[in-house]
Amino acid sequence: MTRRAVVLLSGGLDSATVLAIARQDGYECHTLSLDYGQRHRSELEAAAALSPLLGAASHSVVKLDLTLFGGSALTDAALAVPTDGAALDAGDTIPITYVPARNTIMLSLALARAETLNANDLFFGANAVDYSGYPDCRPEYVAAFEAMANLATRAAVEGARLTVHAPIIQLSKAQIIARGHALGVDYGRTVSCYQADAAGRACGLCDSCRLRRAGFEAAGLPDPTRYQPRA
Amino acid sequence: MTRRAVVLLSGGLDSATVLAIARQDGYECHTLSLDYGQRHRSELEAAAALSPLLGAASHSVVKLDLTLFGGSALTDAALAVPTDGAALDAGDTIPITYVPARNTIMLSLALARAETLNANDLFFGANAVDYSGYPDCRPEYVAAFEAMANLATRAAVEGARLTVHAPIIQLSKAQIIARGHALGVDYGRTVSCYQADAAGRACGLCDSCRLRRAGFEAAGLPDPTRYQPRA
Numbered sequence: 001m002t003r004r005a006v007v008l009l010s011g012g013l014d015s016a017t018v019l020a021i022a023r024q025d026g027y028e029c030h031t032l033s034l035d036y037g038q039r040h041r042s043e044l045e046a047a048a049a050l051s052p053l054l055g056a057a058s059h060s061v062v063k064l065d066l067t068l069f070g071g072s073a074l075t076d077a078a079l080a081v082p083t084d085g086a087a088l089d090a091g092d093t094i095p096i097t098y099v100p101a102r103n104t105i106m107l108s109l110a111l112a113r114a115e116t117l118n119a120n121d122l123f124f125g126a127n128a129v130d131y132s133g134y135p136d137c138r139p140e141y142v143a144a145f146e147a148m149a150n151l152a153t154r155a156a157v158e159g160a161r162l163t164v165h166a167p168i169i170q171l172s173k174a175q176i177i178a179r180g181h182a183l184g185v186d187y188g189r190t191v192s193c194y195q196a197d198a199a200g201r202a203c204g205l206c207d208s209c210r211l212r213r214a215g216f217e218a219a220g221l222p223d224p225t226r227y228q229p230r231a
Numbered sequence: 232m233t234r235r236a237v238v239l240l241s242g243g244l245d246s247a248t249v250l251a252i253a254r255q256d257g258y259e260c261h262t263l264s265l266d267y268g269q270r271h272r273s274e275l276e277a278a279a280a281l282s283p284l285l286g287a288a289s290h291s292v293v294k295l296d297l298t299l300f301g302g303s304a305l306t307d308a309a310l311a312v313p314t315d316g317a318a319l320d321a322g323d324t325i326p327i328t329y330v331p332a333r334n335t336i337m338l339s340l341a342l343a344r345a346e347t348l349n350a351n352d353l354f355f356g357a358n359a360v361d362y363s364g365y366p367d368c369r370p371e372y373v374a375a376f377e378a379m380a381n382l383a384t385r386a387a388v389e390g391a392r393l394t395v396h397a398p399i400i401q402l403s404k405a406q407i408i409a410r411g412h413a414l415g416v417d418y419g420r421t422v423s424c425y426q427a428d429a430a431g432r433a434c435g436l437c438d439s440c441r442l443r444r445a446g447f448e449a450a451g452l453p454d455p456t457r458y459q460p461r462a
Contacts, residue, residue: 062295062296063294063295063296064293064294064295065293065294066343100342100343100344100346100347100384100385101339101340101342101343101346101383101384102343103383104339104342104343104379104380104383105336105339105340105343108332108335108336108339109332109336111331111332111335112297112331112332112333112335112336113331115331115332116331135382135383135384135385135387135388136382136383136384138382140382141379141382141383144375144378144379144382144383145379145383147375147378147379148335148372148375148376148378148379149335151366151367151369151371151372151375152332152334152335152366152367152372152375152376153331153332153366153367154331154366156366157366
């Protein structure tokens with residue numbers, strides 16, 4: 001029997017790798033993107049293109065206006081995206097690019113989608129290494145969400161067991177890239193930049209670009225990222 | 232110091248009572264409604280009117296198209312709203328009016344709003360008595376969501392303790408009505424009907440109407456609900 005999974009796909013490097021892993025694990029994958037008013041719109045276009053390329057069975061986009069909540073440089077135009085390497089510091093401060101409750105909201109929507117599809121598996125690209133300051137990227141958070149989800153749904157009441165997979169949570173960026181490379185992920189199609197242009201070209205300066213570039217270097221692989229031309 | 236709370240307000244009888252309870256408990260209340268494509272739109276208008284009437288400090292509406300997920304008679308126009316009293320049977324079947332993961336999604340949005348407001352309290356109108364078939368209306372579900380939320384947010388990492396209040400979860404409809412009546416809630420302004428008309432008048436036939444009408448009878452209070460004229 002085909003096992004069905006819902007895979008959160010942002011269009012970035014991490015979630016593309018997670019989709020490739022879920023496919024290799026034999027799941028029929030249904031991808032879900034959240035249009036939460038992010039400033040970097042080309043990420044959503046990348047997700048829509050990557051989904052069939054990586055063998056997903058369907059792709060859905062849920063539109064939700066999180067800008068109402070403000071508070072993050074990724075949604076609030078009044079806050080500058082940091083380019084000083086702040087996200088690279090594995091300290092205990094939470095980066096300004098943190099979106100309030102984002103993973104909880106995204107996993108909740110994935111849970112609704114899973115229930116509609118009779119899927120018992122959710123995959124998402126949380127990473128506790130690069131995003132050490134994000135509370136909702138930690139293994140204990142993922143376990144708590146899974147416990148809650150197993151009390152939340154019709155399927156759970158009827159005896160199904162829902163599993164939340166975070167297969168790259170303990171991997172470094174270089175390890176993620178090596179894994180995806182081995183699975184044939186075309187990282188030139190992914191968009192990680194916090195301020196990519198309309199064509200999906202990366203700024204090369206923001207924290208996300210720095211993490212990504214360093215990852216390719218550490219993995220010893222060529223960086224296929226398309227960068228914006230410099231003046 | 233003023234304690235701030237986010238209160239999920241649907242416009243129905245239960246959540247209006249919860250708001251009145253939160254106000255009596257001394258919280259500065261910020262109400263949140265979810266526009267999830269529900270067929271009974273007048274419920275949302277009732278929420279916007281009730282929020283200031285019951286003393287809330289702000290009201291927000293988050294628009295989220297759950298119709299994408301289908302599966303419930305409350306969002307899917309292809310499914311009929313049951314009028315045969317199915318929701319009155321306190322059995323172990325889940326009513327067709329169940330919306331996949333709805334409370335999880337609503338609480339997640341409330342969590343995001345709370346984080347933006349520096350609020351440490353969420354209130355919602357889950358009820359385990361009338362909605363015994365809904366998995367996400369049970370006390371163990373509420374506790375699991377609270378545990379997850381306390382691992383999910385910046386505030387939690389920084390030491391705050393988030394509490395999810397479900398003050399009417401163990402009350403009968405009659406007890407809820409008696410409580411709200413004592414607190415001065417004008418139930419004529421609330422809309423519970425699954426198929427209310429544009430003016431907010433109730434059908435009197437759906438399961439929600441039956442539960443509500445029986446509640447006023449059991450409480451020994453006049454039913455102020457505005458009903459649609461019968462042909």
